[in-house]
Amino acid sequence: MATAPEDGMKHPRTTNERLIDATLDAWQFGGGATISVRSLCASTNIQVSSLYHHFGSLEQLLVSAQEHAIDAAEAWCTRQIGLLADDAMPPAALGALLAGLIDDWCHDERRLAFAWRECHLNAVKQATFIPLAGRWTKLWSGFWAELCERLGIAGHAITTARFFAGESGFHLVPWNRQIDRAALGETCTGWSAWLCGQVSPPSPWRDRARALAGAGLVLPPLRDDVAERIAATAGAIVERSGVAGLTYRAVAVDAGLTLGVVSHKFRTGADLLAAAFDALYRRAATRTADELADLPAMQPEAVSHELAEMVVGEFAGSLGLDELLLACARNPALRPFGGHLRYLRGRTSGHYLAALLGPAKPTHHIDAAIFSSFLIGVTGVYCFVQDREERIAGAEAEIARVIAALTGG
Known part of the structure; x- marks a missing residue:
């Protein structure tokens, strides 16, 4: 030294x-x-x-x-492991440990947390960054392998690393510090319950956050085809250039419209961003309500395959949502969007989870959010695999692993 x-x-x-x-x-x-x-x-x-x-x-x-x-992240991981006692801890200790580590990482090492996210965004666009993204994945896999072994749940290290990757991304978004921390504790407790074959226990803090977040963001209605066109263009710009690139002029040029038309349809920058958010969310949630309603009639293997296709097949809208998530994490003015992303997510993944588990194991919205975080972590690993079928097969195996843990299979 x-x-x-x-x-x-x-x-x-x-x-x-x-x-x-x-x-x-x-x-x-x-x-x-x-x-x-x-x-x-x-x-x-x-x-x-x-x-x-x-x-x-x-x-x-x-x-x-x-x-x-x-x-620097490797050094942080080494310090965290060094702070733990050498004695083995029971599996039930995972929830509190996971919540504490996510909170520390997102607040004490915030600069590194953003670097990790930016590496994945860059890797999707430039092959130069793929090996670096692989190093991040290997780092977290090794970290959770060490911790899960101490907790006697070594077989759940990979799935926990995926959950950590997804949930820590959402925890970067500051919404309400006290509620965020309490809800994170409930979510991580829920993940720990999953690994013991149980659904999440009640989550009063997350319930409260959902109610507040739902009241805090009203998406403008898309009144006609021109508004739809503007919203889709705005979403594509966010996906390509980030929120910083979303301007009225950029939307007008890309949509082939006049500046006056764009500003007439969406009076404020907040309205334009809300439209972009809605377009990106609808692109990512590619299944219609009728298609989701058909899931319970499908065999679990077919549900898993369809879900894997949705998660890693084409990545429609996922980059734009990642950009929006990071923008909400950086800019306090985007707080309403942050609350929406943190606490109202998981509607589509919740339908798939219910179909995979069946009626014998009813779930709640927190279980849908947990599944959503896990799936986002899976996306971050497989989005660099060039072969589509290989991506889907890998995601299917990951989904099967976590469902087996939850069902005791």
């Missing part, structure tokens, strides 16, 4: 360190769409030529920043 200089003064940060720090800050506060060579150099007061001298390209700087973040 390096020691501080004898005079107690810290060494000045190198150019490399300053640029990496600026990149990590940009991922946390602005998102990947806001990063450019000029913006990073301006924020660090470093010459553009110096960035190219040290890193060769912006892409290599982003790669180096990811490597730095992964190394």
Whole structure:
């Protein structure tokens, strides 16, 4: 371990360190769409030529920043394991431990948490980042393998890593600090119950959050074909360029409409963003109400296959929802959307869960949310697999594993 200089003064940060720090800050506060060579150099007061001298390209700087973040996350994982007693703990201890780790990660290591999310978004768009995304997955798989072994549930390490990946993404979104933390505890307790073959116990804090979040966001009605066209275009822009790229002018250009038409249909920026959110949500939830109603009549294997196809088949709208989730995590003004994403999710996945479990094991909305977090974690692992059938087969196996745990199979 390096020691501080004898005079107690810290060494000045190198150019490399300053640029990496600026990149990590940009991922946390602005998102990947806001990063450019000029913006990073301006924020660090470093010459553009110096960035190219040290890193060769912006892409290599982003790669180096990811490597730095992964190394720091590995150190965090090592510290967390070191804080635990060496003695084995009962499986029931998982819920409280999981909630504490998610909360600490999302608040104490917020910059690293955003770097992880941005790595996955980049990996979908650029093959350069796929190995880095693989390193993140391997890091969390190893971390949960160690913790689950201590809890006597080593066979549930992979599924728990998937749940952690999904739930920690939602916990990045600040909505109501006290309610968020209480609801997180209930959700993680529910996951622990799943691994013991039981559905989640009652969740009064999450019930309260759902009621408040539902009252806090009213999506504007899409009145006609032009409004639908604008909403779909707005969603596509968010998916491609993030919330920062969603402007009236960008929507008008991409939709082939005049600026006046767009501003007439959606009077405020909040209305336009709400329309984009609604379009992205409807794209991601590709099954109609009638199709969902048919699920109970299907065989569990067919339900699992259809669900895997929906989750990792085409990723329709999923990138845009990821962008929106991170935007809500960064911007307090988007708090109503954050509450909606955190507490009103899981309607589609809840139908699939009920069909997979059957009437003998009734579920509640918290179980649907737990399943939603797990499926998002699965998506994050398989979205880089090029072969569609391989993706679907992998997701099916993951779904089968968690359903077996919940049913005691």
